[in-house]
Amino acid sequence: MAVGELSEKRPTRYEIEDVEAADRRSRWRFRILFAVVWLGLIIGLAVGLALTGRIDPAFILEVGPFILDGTPTTLLICFSSILLACVLATLGALGRLSGNPVLNAIASFYVSLLRGTPLVVQILFWYLALPQFGVVLDALPAGIGALAFNYGAYMTEIFRAGVEAVPRGQQEAARALGMRESEVMRRIVFPQALRIVTPAIGNEFIAMIKDSALVYLLGVREVLWRADVMGTRFFRSTETLLIAAVVYWILTIVLSFFQERLERRMARGDR
Template identity: 50%
Template sequence: MPTTTQLFVTWGQLFALFLFFFYSFDLSYEFILSRLPHLLGLGLKSGFLMGAALTVFICAVSIFASTILALVAALARLSRNGMALGISTFYISFFRGTPLLLQILLVYLGLPQIGVVLDPIPAAIIALSLCYGAYMAEIFRAGIQAIPAGQSEAARALGLRGSQIMRLVILPQAIRLIIPPTGNQFIAMLKDSSLVSVLGAWELMYMSRTHGRAEFKYMEMLISAALIYWILSVGFEIVQSRIEKKYGKGIDVNHV
């Protein structure tokens, strides 16, 4: 049997076992179907996004912001400027060394102490961006350092300046090494965005808990939320695989 066929058969069997496991819980499928539009965010609450739609929005903005933060922090981490190095290492150390939930609460409850009051969604985006920017900064740094020094020396011999070398020579090669682990961080962010529910934002986890509590249908809503998160994660994985195919899953830096 071809490998691809075996793969799909195995997935089908495991998924069937997965569904049978949940079927044994005697769930109320009518209740799930009635609440599914709310979990997906197909409707608007007072004109605002909610449910899975809000979760995707928070993640999309956080992904963009964290990527910029990561690149800046990685370049500062590689800088010979003592102040830039100090700021970047302190930032990376703090946000990698403290729990994300604590960071979310510090942003939401701490900033008002200095006069900066944020709504739950902006606070969540800031916390997620800062946290994942720190993790991704180390990924970016490792990718940049993996490019042989000879590449920079050759570019410098051609008269390119430092910024041009980084933009035209180093980063285009490093991106092939950076994409796979960065994609994993994005998927992790999607799941960690459930922590935003503690702020009262109407995202997927908050909606599932609220509707489950209303009629004591916790398992129905939690399982539904789990499946939605899973489907969204699969979507991210598909996008990641397409990007990897476009840029290449890796690069042999010894033959560049």
């Protein structure tokens, strides 16, 4: 073995195996301490809250299931909104990359308008103002539409940057092989752009989970709405908001975990 030969020829002060073992030990020490601190902080937070005497565990157990039942609705909102947002962002990015001034202006206007106004205003507008123009939507589709259009605007810019990040030489090589412009885009540029933007889409999705709480304003029976209803009914908003916060937090942790794995898999792939 090369390593063995090396250490035979040039004796060092330490055996290579010992150095490796020390490295491993220090990595493990880091991990363990890291986990201990996390656990400590969580327990500390829980104990701290309990010591205030304002938290009633029995009440939490009582209203917990009702609030948790909002999770599927929250996830439904997020998944449908992000899907629709991806479609909108694809169209938007095509517009922003287009040489056609009309399409480009429309896409640019869309991005500017929806990024330039508060999400809350947009959500209320979809539900409360659109009916004035004859478009009456239920709370759930109105909320999904508002989130999707808003995120679609942000993701338009992400998708556009993704396409622009594909090295120029890729297009040139494809063209030099005689491919038509549409083939160059479809077969060479977009597949690579998709890989580039996947981590960013993951981030948007995680952000969406938290922003989806805003549709409680429309009375959609998702996590925050249920927490608010219970909190107001029993005048115990501390507990119900805590439950809601924990639900969102856990959802984002789970999703971050999947996102990290996806990213690692794509990094291992082919670049």
